[in-house]
Amino acid sequence: MDDLWKRDEVESPCIKICVVHPTERICTGCLRTIDEIGAWSGMSNAERSDLIKELPSRASRLQQRRGGRAARLKR
Numbered sequence: 001m002d003d004l005w006k007r008d009e010v011e012s013p014c015i016k017i018c019v020v021h022p023t024e025r026i027c028t029g030c031l032r033t034i035d036e037i038g039a040w041s042g043m044s045n046a047e048r049s050d051l052i053k054e055l056p057s058r059a060s061r062l063q064q065r066r067g068g069r070a071a072r073l074k075r
Contacts, residue, residue: 010048012040013055024061031058 014037017029026033032040036051043051 008045010045010052013052021062024058026058026061028062031055031062 013030013032015029017027019028020026020034021028027037030037032051032055040048
């Protein structure tokens, strides 16, 4: 990595899969809320670190899809 572009800050957890879950209202890629995504650039390193630590616990909030049309037809 080029030292000129190296920064001493917590990097974004964004993985370029930007889809907001319709009921949980969190990004299915990085698990942040829209407000957290928008506020990221203004957060301190401490705030970013705290948020990064919290994100893994949110994964369980995203439930697997129920199967769409195929699942409804089986009923």
